[in-house]
Structures are given as C-alpha cells and as structure tokens.
Amino acid sequence: MIIIMEKNATEKQIKSVCTHLENLGFRINLNHGEVYTVIAALGDKRLIQPQSISSLEGVKEVKIIQEPFKLASRETKEEDTVIEFPNGLKIGGNERPVIMAGPCSVEREIDGLLEVAYAAKEMGAKVLRGGAFKPRTSPYDFQGMEEKGLQYLAEAREKTGLLVVTEVMDTLDLPLVMEYADIIQIGARNMQNFKLLKAVGKCRKPVMLKRGGAASIREFLLAAEHILANGNEQVILCERGVKGFDSTYTRNVLDIAAVPLIKKLSHLPIIVDPSHGTGKRFLIEPMSKAALVAGAHGIMMEVHHDPDRAYSDGAQSLSIPQFREVMTNLNKLIGRIDYANKHLCSI
Amino acid sequence: MIIIMEKNATEKQIKSVCTHLENLGFRINLNHGEVYTVIAALGDKRLIQPQSISSLEGVKEVKIIQEPFKLASRETKEEDTVIEFPNGLKIGGNERPVIMAGPCSVEREIDGLLEVAYAAKEMGAKVLRGGAFKPRTSPYDFQGMEEKGLQYLAEAREKTGLLVVTEVMDTLDLPLVMEYADIIQIGARNMQNFKLLKAVGKCRKPVMLKRGGAASIREFLLAAEHILANGNEQVILCERGVKGFDSTYTRNVLDIAAVPLIKKLSHLPIIVDPSHGTGKRFLIEPMSKAALVAGAHGIMMEVHHDPDRAYSDGAQSLSIPQFREVMTNLNKLIGRIDYANKHLCSI
Amino acid sequence: MIIIMEKNATEKQIKSVCTHLENLGFRINLNHGEVYTVIAALGDKRLIQPQSISSLEGVKEVKIIQEPFKLASRETKEEDTVIEFPNGLKIGGNERPVIMAGPCSVEREIDGLLEVAYAAKEMGAKVLRGGAFKPRTSPYDFQGMEEKGLQYLAEAREKTGLLVVTEVMDTLDLPLVMEYADIIQIGARNMQNFKLLKAVGKCRKPVMLKRGGAASIREFLLAAEHILANGNEQVILCERGVKGFDSTYTRNVLDIAAVPLIKKLSHLPIIVDPSHGTGKRFLIEPMSKAALVAGAHGIMMEVHHDPDRAYSDGAQSLSIPQFREVMTNLNKLIGRIDYANKHLCSI
Amino acid sequence: MIIIMEKNATEKQIKSVCTHLENLGFRINLNHGEVYTVIAALGDKRLIQPQSISSLEGVKEVKIIQEPFKLASRETKEEDTVIEFPNGLKIGGNERPVIMAGPCSVEREIDGLLEVAYAAKEMGAKVLRGGAFKPRTSPYDFQGMEEKGLQYLAEAREKTGLLVVTEVMDTLDLPLVMEYADIIQIGARNMQNFKLLKAVGKCRKPVMLKRGGAASIREFLLAAEHILANGNEQVILCERGVKGFDSTYTRNVLDIAAVPLIKKLSHLPIIVDPSHGTGKRFLIEPMSKAALVAGAHGIMMEVHHDPDRAYSDGAQSLSIPQFREVMTNLNKLIGRIDYANKHLCSI
Secondary structure, eight states: OEEEEOTTOOHHHHHHHHHHHHHTTOEEEEEEOSSOEEEEEESOOTTSOHHHHHTSTTEEEEEOOSOSOOTTBTTTOOSOOOEEOTTSOEESTTSOOEEEEEOSBOOSSHHHHHHHHHHHHHHTOOEEEOBSSOOOSSTTSOOOOTHHHHHHHHHHHHHHOOEEEEEOOSGGGHHHHHHHOSEEEEOGGGTTOHHHHHHHHTSSSOEEEEOOTTOOHHHHHHHHHHHHHTTOOOEEEEEOOBOOSOOSSOSSBOOTTHHHHHHHHBSSOEEEOHHHHHOOGGGHHHHHHHHHHTTOSEEEEEBOSOGGGOSSOGGGOBOHHHHHHHHHHHHHHHHHOBTTSSSSOBO | OEEEEOTTOOHHHHHHHHHHHHHTTOEEEEEEOSSOEEEEEESOOTTSOHHHHHTSTTEEEEEOOSOSOOTTBTTTOOSOOOEEOTTSOEESTTSOOEEEEEOSBOOSSHHHHHHHHHHHHHHTOOEEEOBSSOOOSSTTSOOOOTHHHHHHHHHHHHHHOOEEEEEOOSGGGHHHHHHHOSEEEEOGGGTTOHHHHHHHHTSSSOEEEEOOTTOOHHHHHHHHHHHHHTTOOOEEEEEOOBOOSOOSSOSSBOOTTHHHHHHHHBSSOEEEOHHHHHOOGGGHHHHHHHHHHTTOSEEEEEBOSOGGGOSSOGGGOBOHHHHHHHHHHHHHHHHHOBTTSSSSOBO | OEEEEOTTOOHHHHHHHHHHHHHTTOEEEEEEOSSOEEEEEESOOTTSOHHHHHTSTTEEEEEOOSOSOOTTBTTTOOSOOOEEOTTSOEESTTSOOEEEEEOSBOOSSHHHHHHHHHHHHHHTOOEEEOBSSOOOSSTTSOOOOTHHHHHHHHHHHHHHOOEEEEEOOSGGGHHHHHHHOSEEEEOGGGTTOHHHHHHHHTSSSOEEEEOOTTOOHHHHHHHHHHHHHTTOOOEEEEEOOBOOSOOSSOSSBOOTTHHHHHHHHBSSOEEEOHHHHHOOGGGHHHHHHHHHHTTOSEEEEEBOSOGGGOSSOGGGOBOHHHHHHHHHHHHHHHHHOBTTSSSSOBO | OEEEEOTTOOHHHHHHHHHHHHHTTOEEEEEEOSSOEEEEEESOOTTSOHHHHHTSTTEEEEEOOSOSOOTTBTTTOOSOOOEEOTTSOEESTTSOOEEEEEOSBOOSSHHHHHHHHHHHHHHTOOEEEOBSSOOOSSTTSOOOOTHHHHHHHHHHHHHHOOEEEEEOOSGGGHHHHHHHOSEEEEOGGGTTOHHHHHHHHTSSSOEEEEOOTTOOHHHHHHHHHHHHHTTOOOEEEEEOOBOOSOOSSOSSBOOTTHHHHHHHHBSSOEEEOHHHHHOOGGGHHHHHHHHHHTTOSEEEEEBOSOGGGOSSOGGGOBOHHHHHHHHHHHHHHHHHOBTTSSSSOBO
16 A cells, blocks of 8 residues: 655654554555655555545545455456356356346246247357346336246246346345346346345355446456355356446447456456447347457347337347347357467457 | 337338337327438326337337436426424425534444534534445445444434434345434435335335436436335435546546436435545535535535544545534525525525 | 556566666665565656556556646645736636626627627626637537637627637637637637647637546646646636536536635636536526535626527527526625635635 | 427417428427427438527427438448558458557657568558657657658658558648648547548548547547548548546546447448557457457557657557567458458458
C-alpha cells in the first residue's frame, strides 16, 4: 500500500499514520519528496481496506498495489480452475468451450422447452439454460413459473442429458433451486447481493456469476471472492455486457476484452452471453465468434421455440432454425481453435 | 405504443402485428409512409411490455409513449405523497426538508453512535442512519454488527427521539429489521433485488429506496413500482450518485437534476445522499445545498464520531464538529427556502 | 512518481528502471516488499509523462502523485484568478456570479437577437451569448451565419453594453472571431482540439473553455493548461454536462460537484451551463440555483425570442418571459449569497 | 417522424403542429389515443431536424423513424463501399482484411521507423501508420515532428511500397498532410471537429475517421456524413474504444459489436484499433482476432522498434518481435476466414 500525504501534512500526522500501519503489521518505508511525503507500507495485507487508511488525518491518497481479491487471483492459484461435472463435462482451462442454450424463461407448456432442449443437444450444446425465477424491471412483467419451471427443466435434463443452469434470486429460494439445478446462476442484478453470494458460497454446486451491468472487473472478481471465501471454489464467471452511453441499437456494450483480461487476473473460467450483451439476435453469431477467439470458455445464448411469443427477451432470442445455423458456424470455428495454447486460444 | 415496421415488411406481417395488438385490446391506426409503415396502437395498456411486440416478425422498432410505471407516476397521482410518521415528522411535498445523519455502519461500542445521535438531534436532524447489515464489495471488510447494531440504533432512538433508518439486505433478515427500523432502507446494490422489493412492498413501514449505481431514472421508478404494486405506498426515493467515466476524484457523479426531474415524473419524495454521491467529505456541504435548492425533500449524510477509525466510508464521513458546521449552514439555507412554491423551491 | 515492478521483475530490470529515472533527474527510493518492489521517484518532474516509464520492461504500473497540470493548479497559484474586462466586469474569485444569456445561434434578422439582448441587460445579465459558427452533429443542420452573425452580436453589444461571448471552431476563423468577441468560446466538441487551444493561448482575450462531453476533470484542466502554457492566463471553465448511460429524459448529466471540486484543484473561474447540461427548459432554474449555491462563478443559459422557431436547441431555450421569471428568482438567490467566504459560497 | 403531444395539449396546439409539418412537406396522420394524441408525419424528410419540432408548444416528444444520416446509410447505398488505391490495395466489402501497423508517433531518427516498416511489409501489413502531428492531452508531451515526420513516412513508403496513413489535426495543416499521406486520418478527439470534416470532405483522398471516445454509433455515422456530404465518398471508419466506467485495467472499452452493427447500418468499411482500444499490449492479439471474426475490414495496431523508449503509447505498442508473432497468428486466422459470405465473415 502506498500512502501519499497531503502537501502540508505535519510531522505528527505522518508519524501517526506510520504507527497506525505498523500496528496493522506493515513494514514502513518513508519517502520524503520535494512536495509530498510518500509512505510505502510493505507486507501482504490485502485484507486491510485502503479506506480505513485514507480517512486518517493528513492523508491525501492511498494507492493499492495488490488486488483486493485473493482466492480469485491467479497470483494465489496459478493453474486454471476446471469445473468437472458428474457426467464428465469440463468447463475452464484448455477444455473445449461449452455452449449453454435455452429460453430466457421457462414458459407455459413443457413442449417448447423440450423442443429447444433437443435442438441444443443435437447441435452440441452441453447445458440447458432457462429461468424459473425471473428478475424483471417492471412488476407487471412475467415473473417466472417458479417450481413448475424447475420441474420442466429437470424433465428436459432427463430426456436429453443436458445439464441445467438456472437463476436463484433470493436466499429463501436457494434450497429449492439446489434440488433442480446443476449450475446455480447469480444474475447480473444480484452480483452484489452479498447475502446471496454468501449463501451460494456455502453450497457444493457450481455457481455461474454474471457480471453486473455497471460492475468493474475488480468488483466482479470481488463478488466471486465472496463465493470462494465461503468455501465454494466452483465459480464460472459470465460477461454479459455493461451499460454504456449509447443504447440506441444495443442494450449493452459487450466487453470482449474482459475475457483475456480476466484470464490474466484470475484462474476462474469465463464465459460470454452475447444475447444479453447486445440485445440483438443478429449480433449473437459474430459476438459469439469474437468471444471464442478471444479465449472464452463458453457461450450462453438464448433460444426460443417461438421468439415472437416469448414472455421475455424475444428480440434477442434465436429461433430454433437460426440457432442451428449459428451452431453450425460456431462448431466449425471451435473445431479449429487450439486451446492447448496457454491463456490465449490460437486458431 | 408506436410500432415501426421494417422497410421490407410484408402486408402479411403488418396484418399479423395489427391483429396481435387488437387481441391485446389496442385500437389500431395504420400510417403508411413512403419508406416505413407505422402502426399506432392506441389505448392505456402500459402493462403490456414492448419487448413482446418487438420480437414479432417484420417489426423494426417499438416506441413506448406512456411510461411503464403507473403507481409511481404523477399522471396517476397528481398530489405529492407526504409520508407521516407517528411522531409527527413529515417527509415529502412542501414539508421542510428532513436531514438524516449518522455513521455508515454501527460499530463496536454504543457510545460513538450516541455521541453522533445527540449531535444530530441538537443540530436539527430528524432521522438517525446507521448500517447494521453492511453490503461490502470485499468479503474481508467489516460486514456489520447485525442484531446488536439494530439494538444500538433502537437505544439511540429511545434516548434522542430520532427516527431510525437502516438497511435490509435480504428477505430473511426483514422480520428482524422490521422490529427496529422506522424506515427500511434498500441499498443501491439491491435496487433490483426484486424479491426484496416485493417483500418490503408487503410491509407497512416506509421504505427508502436508493438509486442503483447504474440505474436509469426509469429503472429507478420501476423499482419503486415493485414496492407500490405490492401494497406499500410509503416509498422515499434517494439519489446517491451514479457511475461515471471519471472516478479520479469522486466516487460517483451525483445527479442533482434527478431531483427536479423525478418531482416532475413522480409524486414520491426524493432525498439526496451527498456522502455516497461524491465520496468526499468536503463536497457534502456544497452538494447538500445544491440538492436542497434543486428541490430535494431531504439530505442523508454520514457522520462519525471518529472518522479516522471508521470501519467503513471514513473518507466521506463528517466528524461531529464538521457536521455541526455544515448543519449550521444548511439550516440557514433551509430557513430561507419557500417550499410552498409547487414542485420547485424558491429562495 | 511511484513505480510498481512486476512480481517477477529481475534485479536487472529494477536497476535499469532506477537508472532511467535518475537520468531524468529523480531521486530514487527503493522499497522491497514481500511480493512487489516499489520504486519511489522523488522530485517535481510533472512534465515527464508516466507512459514513458510504464513501458519499461518489468514495470507493472506507474502511479502519479502530482497532478499533470501545473499552471492551472491551485498548488502553483493559490489565489483565485479573477478576469477583469475593460468595462469593469469581473469574473471569478469572490465576485458576484455573472449571467451569460442569449440564443444558441444567431439567426435570420437581428431583431430577435436584440430583443433577447435588451431583456438580458434589463434582468442583470452581463454577457450576451450567441453562436455565429455552429458545430452541428448533422451536416444538414443550420451551420451558423458566420461573419454576419458576428456583426449582429457586435451591434447588440453596442446597443446594450453587454459583452459578447461566441464560439470559434477552427484556427482559420480565429482572426475574424477575435475582431468581434469579448470572450472566445471553445466548444465542448473542441475541448481537445489542441491546435485551436494553442492558437487561443496565443491570443490576448479571455477564453471560455467548455468541458468535453466525456472529458474527465483532469483532461479538462489539462486542456486549460494548453491555453495557459501558450501564454493566455484568462481562462474561464464551463461545466456543461457529461455523457451518462441514461439520456431518456436529459441530454447529459450535469456534474454540479465539478464546481467545488475544480475550485479546490484550480484557481480558474468555473461557470455552469444548465441548458446544454440538461437539454430541458424546466431544469434550467433549479440547476442554475444548484450551481450557484455550489459555488459557480456564473451561469450560461440559452434564451430565444421565439424558441418554437429556433434553428437549434429550441427545447432547451427559455422564452423571454420565462427568462425574466428565472432571472427574478436567481437574482433573489444571488443577492443572498455571501461570496466573501473562501471557496464555498454560504447563503 | 412521430410527434407525441402533451396529455393536456390543446386542439389549437395540435393543429398548429400539423400545419407546421405540412408546410415542411409531410403528410399528416392523426392518432387520438385515450391519453395522448400522436401525430405521424410521413415522408422522407430526414434532413429536417427533430429538435425544431420538439420545441413547438404542446409537443411532449419527437421520435425519429429514419436515421438522420443518409449518404452513409446502407438504405441509400446497398452495396459495400470498397476503397481502391493506385497500387491495387482494396479496403472494404469482401476484400481480405488489411493490416495497418506502425509507431504511435514518428520520432527522432528515421531508422526506427524504417525498421518497423520493413517488418510490417514482411509480415503482410499493407499500410504504415505514424503520427507527425500528435494530439496530446498534456501540453508538455511530445507534440510530433510535423513536416519532418511526414518526410520520414514518405521515405518509408518509397522504400517498402506500404501506403501511409497519418493524422491531420487542423485545417491549416491539411495541404501539407495531403502531400504526403495516402490515407488522411481524423483522430478520435477531432471526430466532431466539423470544419476539419468539411475540409477533408473536399479532398480527393481516402479518409480514416476514428470514433470519438464518447461518440454514439449515430454520431459516428453523422460525422462520416459530414465528409460524404462534402463530396468525398472514400471514408474508412475506425472503432478504437469508448470511455467506460472502469479504466483500472484498460484505457477504453473496445466495442467489437460496433463492427457487425455498423456493417448493417452502413456500407462504409470499418476497421478496429485494439492498441488504443485497450491500451494494453497483451490484449492486441486476442482483440484483433475478435474484431476480424466479427467482420472487421482491417486492424490498425501500434508497433515500435523500441517501445521502452517511445515518446508516446509505449505500453500499448508491440515490439517488432511481438508484432511478428501476432501477425503470424493473425495471418493464419485471416487465411481461414471466408469473406465471400455477405456481411458476416464465416470461418
């Protein structure tokens, strides 16, 4: 930690900050500049928050050197985390990227869901997505089928062998979702719902954590840290677009650079959701390709058997024929990527 | 609702969209332009979501005319909502703006909290703030004293007569918080925790809803709508800064214009939190003044008996002497504002 | 300057960076941490750019301690810059805030401009604004009356005694604008047109520099530094809103906190433009008040004799009767502000 | 154009708006809703700006249907614009993507530039980039070698056969730059320097227009429209990252989705600059790949013979050996892309 003292900081203030830091276990190195005095606090104390120092009298600024996340950091764990499922599927590291596909929300009858699930299976997807509990901006929108939806997903899993990823929105619903899901999804709006992060951190199932719409990379990895610190090491990150100043054509700005960046900072798998990331059907294919060559460990996309009648996100869902076409192209691309190359795929 | 069809939309597609809209209860008005066909769907059907239309075949774009929030809208309720507490305090409308003050989090011993509470009382604040459950970006930061913290707040209330506002982070904790709080706070990170919104919507206590760090005004009012739609009409909005592209000097961009804007769109009271909104102690006074003359119904600010030793947000907390000075100036300003002037304060 | 070396930086790399810094005139202080080696480079060398260091081998990160602007900095010049005009008007410091008013662009006949100018004069404004050269997002929009417009402004000045502020868009037009303007305006879109900044830096007339729509405070002050470094000390800064993620209701987010912040960092006067800052007529009054109590040295607002027929920005322009009403209220507020109080107005 | 009238708009106001629109040549279709009256103004009048309507009395909101750019629009010109150079190089459409490489700025002696140019040539790049006039945030940074730099570029062109792209910052320098450049670059900070856009619009050389750091896609295409409307049809667009709320690790957010989006909206070629787009050397390869599979017509990247000693942007420049490695991988990828597939590359 580097502490820059105010120009007019007194000797007493400087001394007081040093003592405070030494009491916290830091070794101190004082640098008297012409204008500013700079205190270098040495030692791996990343668990001390800089804010507690920055409010000390005479302190101008505190600059952290080490990332505030530890368990999520590649410095702590060099090798990639690869999540392995009972059916043999692996996500992360140098494994073949996984495709997760399915409707935004599970709706009405099970037939539509099954139709999507069979197509997903046939085209090489490994995970079926579908919301049973739906976070909706408006209280008047469809809020999800809840347990009935979970049962449909389970039935689709049984029939196709696909794994199921589905969102939990509240700690109260967690036991129920745990019964049905293979991967528990934390949605973007709940990325900093710390009670929920803690709760899934105590579970023994993989968690897919979506990046919040205005979350920095650091906040994203700190949210993962909440899960890891509670004992669950099986975290899959998901980039799904961040808010930008221009939403005329796309819902969000899909931050593809987050993929290679996070692979440098962390050992956790990172996948990309181009459906929410752009909000436009025609952008799913090019952005999936972009994510894959940038090194993503997987793609999550929305597919609906009848997008015109979808209760949610129809405009960003592929129809089944469109999905087949996109998958044909993605499979061709995936087949050519050499994932053995460390951290960066090469083609 | 205005539906703009694709340039090359077929007659069949146009017809199909019209039929769909008529089935939903709209009256249809067709406008054949030289390039685009535009369908005006007339009728107050704000509860139908535009996305379900935008995914129909041949639709280029759907433009909404009415705001998607209804109960929160000034069109639905012309007169200002004024929240009245058992002790006679009123928040909203043309009432004198209320000051809420207190530490970011309740910490250690009760003495510090009491010291702040007595100063708050003395300087004219009406509500004591303090976090017992703390949402923290890092899992290694202080997470709050939980029930013990609530007890301290209750004791401070008993001793000073101040009301208590404190945050609830999870539906599971709601019954506990309900026992102690006069105003239940929903934090910025939980603004779209819809399960929690629904839960507080079923309570019979005033709720203070903080704007999410990247929430648009519309999303903010829709979050309030979740509470209103579940039966709780006592919602106080709180602007606390939004993420900007520049966090070199300030944590957030405090959106003062949101105050007069929300007063135009909604009847709900709106207060401003300059502590979180800027992250800097020296900006609390000027930004409080700015918020008040722009029409805010109140100010929430962080005060700590010993900011240098605060577990959280020390750098943006006022010390008690600083708080006294700021309050002296704010009281002078408040005394001169004429709040009888509808929607806009005049001075 | 603080240089943090990579975890695995070699002794040779560390040595090489130190030598490089010593050659640049820095004194070096080495801090060997458990994980990272941190080099403190001491000495006031703000003119060396950190990027030239950050690309050295083994360097993880460079953190600057001193602001990169010097002449614009309050550290360099403690006392406020007050700009004094030949007619006695003063802008900045503890002077009464100045109102600048006028149409977005000078249009058609001179009568409308004169009507606005007389009203401005009568209500206490001191500066007439009006664009003769107009930066327009679309090439099909009205591009300004150019010299004819400047002549109209000069005529209005002669008749009313108001000073004239008008925008220059290009170095080629500068000599012409210099002939007519009392204050040369650099528009937001040209805030980083460095050739133009250099050119006005060589002029002997006050310059009003508008903040770019996505300019950080540091970039804003560095743009001012370009003017100061070329010899022109008479720079007035103007906050006019920055791009946010929500433009549903307002064109920009007006960053009121920039006012007290810039007053802390710099000695230059700072005014606020709520017309461009919000894009909405009804927000001009509350945001002007907010800016004034936050310490702004002035307000610039758009007034048009017939906003319904304005060639540009009609929706954010006040009509003359509206302007009179707003000014009545602002004058009342200004009359009560005590500007003698250093850096922060009190009321 | 769709005009939504205020809830309480009078019959007279509605009539007045209709008459106004009819006078402008629109056909009018009135839609009386239960709450709002909506006027559909039919006719291809994209050159009328909506703002002139939105300020009419009683108007709540104006929604445009057609994009405000015309010449840049794919609706106006269906087929891709392919720019052909005297040496046979083609940029755009289904042509092989072009690589532009070179140092950020031309510096000191010519030898370094030549070294880069020979490597660029050898690895398959077709265009040499290099700044002779440098826009610099700080006035104390290296401002470029000006004409000397242009001469160096010309010499490098002569020796290698590469074309030269270089930035012009001011209309005054345009004649000089015209003498030396094959492609005239307009930098991001000048994207809305309309005088400069107009001036290059009157030139007969291809222009590469970089997207402004906070420019929406619509503003970007409108800036291109300024060039096209002045007679120059040879415009190459360049996405180079936009400002985001998180600049901890990357300078900008590289908006890869802008590539397929712009290819849908416009016929102009679009290339990507991952050096400025991310600011990090290690992100150049993955983001170049991402851009290419998303359909970019080319990549512009920074290469320096000695990045540790670069006057600017060293941290985001590749060294020559790094460049060779990146190019080897990109060439492999490019060789596998099938660009015959309309609008979307397939692999």
